[in-house]
Amino acid sequence: MSATDPTGPAASPLGANPLMTLHYTMQGKYLIALAAASVVAAVVGVLVYRSHVPLYESEGWVRISPDRDVVLDEEVLGDISMFSDYVRVQGRRMKSFRVVDNALRGGTWAERPSGTGPSSVRGFQDQLTVRTEPQIIAVRFRDENPQTAQKGVEALVKAFAAVYDEADSREVNERLDKLTSVQVQLSNELRGVRQRQSTLAKRYGFSSNDADGVYELKSTRLQSLQARLQEVERLIKLHELPQEEQIAARTDHTPAQIATVDATMQNLVQRKTLAEQAYRAQIARFGEAHRTTRKLAEEITIITDEIARRTDAFNRGELELQLGSGAADATGAVSLAQLRGQADEFRRQVAATQSELEELNRQRVDLDEVDREISLKESKLRETEAKIDAIQIESTTDGRLEIGNEGDLPGSPSNDADQFRNAAAAGMGSGAAIVGLVLLWGLADRRLKSYAAAKNMLGADAFLGMLPILDESLDDAQQALGASHAVHEIRSMLQRARPDGEPLVVGVTSATAGAGKTSVSLALGLSFAAAGSRTLLIDFDAVGGGLSSRTLRIVRRRQAESLARQGVLHEAGVAQVLELMDEQPELGMAEAADRLGLATASRVSAALSTDATGHTGRGAGVFESLAGAALEECVLATGVERLTVLPLGEADIAEIGTVSRGGIRGLINRARSSYDVVVVDSGPILGSLEASIASGEVDELIVVVAKGELVGYVRRAIDRALDAGAKVAGLVFNKADTTDGALFGSAGTTSLVSRVVSRPDSLTPVSVTLRDAEECPREYGPLAHATAACLPGSSRRGLAKSVGRTQGAA
Numbered sequence: 001m002s003a004t005d006p007t008g009p010a011a012s013p014l015g016a017n018p019l020m021t022l023h024y025t026m027q028g029k030y031l032i033a034l035a036a037a038s039v040v041a042a043v044v045g046v047l048v049y050r051s052h053v054p055l056y057e058s059e060g061w062v063r064i065s066p067d068r069d070v071v072l073d074e075e076v077l078g079d080i081s082m083f084s085d086y087v088r089v090q091g092r093r094m095k096s097f098r099v100v101d102n103a104l105r106g107g108t109w110a111e112r113p114s115g116t117g118p119s120s121v122r123g124f125q126d127q128l129t130v131r132t133e134p135q136i137i138a139v140r141f142r143d144e145n146p147q148t149a150q151k152g153v154e155a156l157v158k159a160f161a162a163v164y165d166e167a168d169s170r171e172v173n174e175r176l177d178k179l180t181s182v183q184v185q186l187s188n189e190l191r192g193v194r195q196r197q198s199t200l201a202k203r204y205g206f207s208s209n210d211a212d213g214v215y216e217l218k219s220t221r222l223q224s225l226q227a228r229l230q231e232v233e234r235l236i237k238l239h240e241l242p243q244e245e246q247i248a249a250r251t252d253h254t255p256a257q258i259a260t261v262d263a264t265m266q267n268l269v270q271r272k273t274l275a276e277q278a279y280r281a282q283i284a285r286f287g288e289a290h291r292t293t294r295k296l297a298e299e300i301t302i303i304t305d306e307i308a309r310r311t312d313a314f315n316r317g318e319l320e321l322q323l324g325s326g327a328a329d330a331t332g333a334v335s336l337a338q339l340r341g342q343a344d345e346f347r348r349q350v351a352a353t354q355s356e357l358e359e360l361n362r363q364r365v366d367l368d369e370v371d372r373e374i375s376l377k378e379s380k381l382r383e384t385e386a387k388i389d390a391i392q393i394e395s396t397t398d399g400r401l402e403i404g405n406e407g408d409l410p411g412s413p414s415n416d417a418d419q420f421r422n423a424a425a426a427g428m429g430s431g432a433a434i435v436g437l438v439l440l441w442g443l444a445d446r447r448l449k450s451y452a453a454a455k456n457m458l459g460a461d462a463f464l465g466m467l468p469i470l471d472e473s474l475d476d477a478q479q480a481l482g483a484s485h486a487v488h489e490i491r492s493m494l495q496r497a498r499p500d501g502e503p504l505v506v507g508v509t510s511a512t513a514g515a516g517k518t519s520v521s522l523a524l525g526l527s528f529a530a531a532g533s534r535t536l537l538i539d540f541d542a543v544g545g546g547l548s549s550r551t552l553r554i555v556r557r558r559q560a561e562s563l564a565r566q567g568v569l570h571e572a573g574v575a576q577v578l579e580l581m582d583e584q585p586e587l588g589m590a591e592a593a594d595r596l597g598l599a600t601a602s603r604v605s606a607a608l609s610t611d612a613t614g615h616t617g618r619g620a621g622v623f624e625s626l627a628g629a630a631l632e633e634c635v636l637a638t639g640v641e642r643l644t645v646l647p648l649g650e651a652d653i654a655e656i657g658t659v660s661r662g663g664i665r666g667l668i669n670r671a672r673s674s675y676d677v678v679v680v681d682s683g684p685i686l687g688s689l690e691a692s693i694a695s696g697e698v699d700e701l702i703v704v705v706a707k708g709e710l711v712g713y714v715r716r717a718i719d720r721a722l723d724a725g726a727k728v729a730g731l732v733f734n735k736a737d738t739t740d741g742a743l744f745g746s747a748g749t750t751s752l753v754s755r756v757v758s759r760p761d762s763l764t765p766v767s768v769t770l771r772d773a774e775e776c777p778r779e780y781g782p783l784a785h786a787t788a789a790c791l792p793g794s795s796r797r798g799l800a801k802s803v804g805r806t807q808g809a810a
Contacts, residue, residue: 032438033434033435033438034435036434036438037430037431037432037434037435038431040430040431040433040434041427041428041430041431041434042427044426044427044429044430045423045424045426045427045430046423047426048422048423048426048427049419049420049422049423052415052418052419052422052423053144054144054413054415054416055142055143055144055149055413055414055415056142056143056144056145056146056149056410056412056413056414057140057141057142057149057410057414058140058141058146058149058150058152058153058407058408058409058410059138059139059140059153059405059407059408060138060139060153060154060156060157060403060404060405060406060407060408061136061137061138061139061404061405062136062137062139062157062160062161062401062402062403062404063135063136063137063401063402063404064086064087064090064135064137064401064402065135065401065402066083066135084134087132087133087134087135087136087137088132090132090137090164091130091131091132091137092130093160093163093164094130094137094139094156094160095125095128095130097121098163099156099159099160099163100121100124100125100128100156100159101121102159102162102163103124103152103155103156103158103159103160104119104121104124104155106155106158106159108151108154108155108158109151109152109155111151112145112147112148112151112152113145113147113148116143116144116145116147116148117143117145117148117151117152124152127141127142127143127152128140128141128152128156129141129142136404139153139156139157139407140153141153141156141407142414142415146409146410146411147409149407149410150407150408150409150410151407152407153406153407154406154407157403157406157407158403158406161401161403164401165401172391175387175391176388176391176392179384179387179388179391180388182384183381183384183385183388186377186380186381186384187381189377190374190377190378190381193370193373193374193377194374196370197367197370197371197374200363200366200367200370201367204363204367214360215357215360215361215364218353218356218357218360219357221353222350222353222354222357225346225349225350225353226350228346229343229346229347229350232339232342232343232346233343235339236336236339236340236343252315253311253314253315254311255268255269255307255310255311256269258310258311258314262310262314264310265307265310265311265314268303268306268307268310269307271303272300272303272304272307275296275299275300275303276300278296279293279296279297279300282296447708447709447710447711448705448706448707448708448709448710448711448714448733449707449708450707450736450737451463451466451707451733451736454705454711454731454733457711458705458711458714458715458731462730462731463730463731463732463733464490464493464494464702464729464730464731464732465486465489465490465493465732465733466486466732466733466734466736467483467486467487467516467520467523467732467733467734467735467736467783468482468483468486468735468736468737469707469734469735469736469737470483470782470783470786471782472782474782474785474786474789480786480789480790481786481790483783483786483787484786484787484789484790484791485790487523487524487526487527487783487787488527488531488787490524490527490702490732491524491527491528491531493729493730494506494524494700494702494729495531497700497729498699503672503675503676503677503678504676504677504678504699504700505668505671505672505677505678505680505697505698505699505700506524506677506678506679506680506698506699506700506701506702506729507679507680507682507694507695507697507698507700507701507702507726508520508521508524508679508680508681508682508701508702508704509682509683509684509685509691509695509701509702509703509704509717509721510684510685510703510704510705510706510717511684511685511686511703511705511709511713511714511716511717512684512686512687512706512709512713513544513683513684513687514706515684515704515705515706515709515734515735516704516706516734516735516783517681517682517684517704518541518544518547518550518681518781519734519781519782519783519784520702520704520732520734520783521537521547521679521681522537522547522550522781522783522784523781523783523784523786523787524679525537525643525677525679525784526640526643526784526787526788527787528643528676528677528679529640529641529642529643530787530788530791532642533642533675533676533677534642534644534674534675534676534677535642535643535644535675535676535677535678535679536635536644536645536646536671536674536675536677536678536679537638537643537644537645537646537679537681538622538645538646538667538671538678538679538680538681539551539621539622539645539646539647539648539681540622540664540680540681540682540683540690540691540694541648541681541682541683541688541690541691542648542656542683542688542690543683543687543688544683545647545648547645547647547681548621548645548647548648548649549585550781551636551638551645551647552585552647553582556578556581556589557578559589559608560574560577560578560589561574562607562608563589563593563599563604563607563608566607568593568599568603568604568607569593569598569599570598573593573596573598573599576596576598577589577592577593577596577598580592580595580596589604589608590602590604590605590608621634621646621647621648621649622634622646622647622648622649622667623648623649623655623659624649625646625649625667625670626659626663626664626667631646631667631670631671631674632674634646634649640788644675646671656688656689656690657689659689659690659693660693661693661696661697664693664694664697665697668680668697668698680694680698682694682695684717685703685717685720685721685724686713686716686717686720692720692724693724695721695724695725695726696724696725696726698726698727699727700727700728700729701721701726701727701728701729702729702730702731702732703717703718703721703728703730703731703732704731704732704734705731705732705733705734706733706734706735707733707734707735707736707737708735714731
């Protein structure tokens with residue numbers, strides 16, 4: 001990402017390295033976290049180690065047999081169904097309130113050493129462990145006294161055996177009662193169903209098996225009657241035709257059509273079909289030359305000739321039709337009247353037979369339903385009787401529960417290994433908790449604690465550079481030199497983005513107040529001026545007005561010094577006048593001197609009018625220029641060559657609501673025509689209207705980020721600037737402390753400082769002497785002062801010696 005685009009991927013919080021984020025979160029707190037964690041872990045570990053109580057554990061077990069070797073009808077009764085679940089249920093019963101309460105009340109528990117062991121069911125259960133395995137229920141009891149541990153197991157096993165026998169007997173009786181009741185109910189229901197079956201059989205005159213046979217006979221008779229009826233109806237249809245129609249109907253009929261009314265033709269057609277099928281099969285197996293094949297061919301020829309002869313005779317009306325065997329054989333009918341009579345009789349018999357079949361089928365359904373109900377009742381009754389027999393056999397057999405071990409007397413504590421393990425775990429856990437608390441403390445603190453942390457959280461490419469926090473006295477020359485070069489580097493990066501000769505308008509803002517944007521604006525203005533650019537600083541911070549305040553303070557000091565040189569004020573009076581004007585900024589120099597009685601207002605005004613510093617400290621500024629005043633009539637000289645300031649002026653803060661983007665654009669365009677570089681110092685973009693307006697009109701916008709600011713505010717400031725249409729050049733990290741020195745600036749800057757600070761042929765550091773920078777007053781702040789103090793002498797010889805109104809560029 002370029003320096004002019006701090007909103008790319010590297011500036012995204014998702015681009016932050018998680019490990020580096022953790023590092024910067026814990027930075028400065030490693031020793032605190034490790035020391036606190038070590039102390040707490042040691043104390044907790046020792047306390048847990050010393051609080052360890054040795055416990056003795058006794059173990060016993062009982063066995064529940066899954067089967068009984070009882071012979072019933074020369075068969076062995078098998079395993080209990082779901083035996084594993086049964087054992088698990090008994091394991092839970094062993095730890096139940098009833099069993100434990102019986103164990104506490106028994107004589108075995110009373111034999112333990114006096115004053116040892118729990119006295120309540122809950123306390124006994126807490127020291128008890130029950131584990132189930134196939135056929136085995138294992139019991140463990142822990143106590144500080146080994147004898148008490150053994151007595152606990154013994155008392156519990158005996159109590160369980162008693163409760164088990166009692167419960168087993170009661171459960172057997174309850175199950176037998178329930179099953180016996182079911183058996184009686186099923187027997188009664190079965191007798192009722194069988195009685196209903198007998199009644200139905202008597203009513204219908206047969207049993208269910210007889211009904212099936214009768215139904216088959218009736219079905220066969222019905223099919224026979226229907227076939228005879230069809231044959232008779234066919235003959236009737238044929239004989240009902242007039243003789244001439246019969247003859248005409250016979251013309252050009254096929255053998256298949258003739259076969260429908262002539263039994264002989266029907267027989268010939270069937271014989272031919274069978275012969276052809278046999279012929280094809282014979283050819284496939286033996287070929288055409290085989291004797292059987294030739295014989296079949298001859299038979300087919302004879303049948304074909306006979307069919308052709310009979311077809312020709314039928315079509316000429318010369319064929320005497322042969323009645324089918326269905327009607328003639330059954331009735332002996334030879335006339336149409338007889339055929340019609342037989343058809344009526346067949347229809348009556350078919351209808352009667354169908355009615356009989358329907359009634360018979362209904363009777364069969366009734367009997368089948370009764371048979372199914374009887375089978376179901378019998379099956380349930382057999383199952384119930386089998387359960388009753390099994391329970392009765394089990395209840396008369398001994399050996400289900402076997403006590404394997406009532407508990408051994410333990411010889412050594414069972415929790416020796418827990419002493420060190422618990423102490424170590426407690427110590428490590430408490431230490432980890434302390435480290436976690438410190439980490440949460442760091443995570444909750446979302447301030448930018450260092451330049452490196454800011455780059456990790458906001459993206460390394462988002463920053464133009466870093467500026468250190470400086471003492472007013474600039475005692476550390478190395479630090480001043482580094483700050484100076486950092487300012488120049490930021491200035492060069494801004495110039496690099498603009499074509500040569502084209503004016504540059506730079507806006508400076510911040511997320512919150514106090515980030516040092518005014519100091520950065522002054523330092524950058526000084527750097528641009530030192531590089532030969534005619535530079536204008538515009539104070540557009542209507543609330544803070546830091547740039548105007550610092551400029552006004554310089555103007556007043558220069559005025560007071562001029563009055564002292566003219567003898568109007570004495571040296572002590574200068575300090576008094578400046579102090580009063582700091583307390584009451586609305587006072588001019590003449591009014592302040594007159595109010596203090598040091599000189600009359602007219603004398604002071606006359607002295608100031610004869611000097612180039614005659615500016616009273618009040619007058620035109622940004623708002624007057626926006627209202628139409630000429631720009632050259634509103635700017636102030638700074639005392640630095642090529643550096644001019646446009647202060648706020650005397651406008652009321654409420655007038656900020658009347659400022660428009662068009663007005664700001666017009667002011668900036670006028671400044672472009674007279675200056676090479678314009679630096680606009682606006683208020684915090686999250687809290688001022690003028691910053692949002694000016695951000696969209698400048699060429700490049702710098703967002704100053706101070707150490708200690710919340711990262712969320714910085715991100716919101718960038719978003720606000722982008723929403724206003726600004727082109728964000730990058731971020732400047734301000735007020736960095738000495739811990740960020742190693743990360744200061746670029747590699748070139750670090751190399752330059754190293755060359756200035758030490759000789760190549762010696763390891764002895766050489767001090768850096770700051771040049772006189774009185775021409776850059778200390779009121780501009782340590783950053784601008786350091787920038788001026790580190791300039792070469794030739795760059796400072798032309799610094800102005802007076803401050804006042806200036807025409808055009810400084």
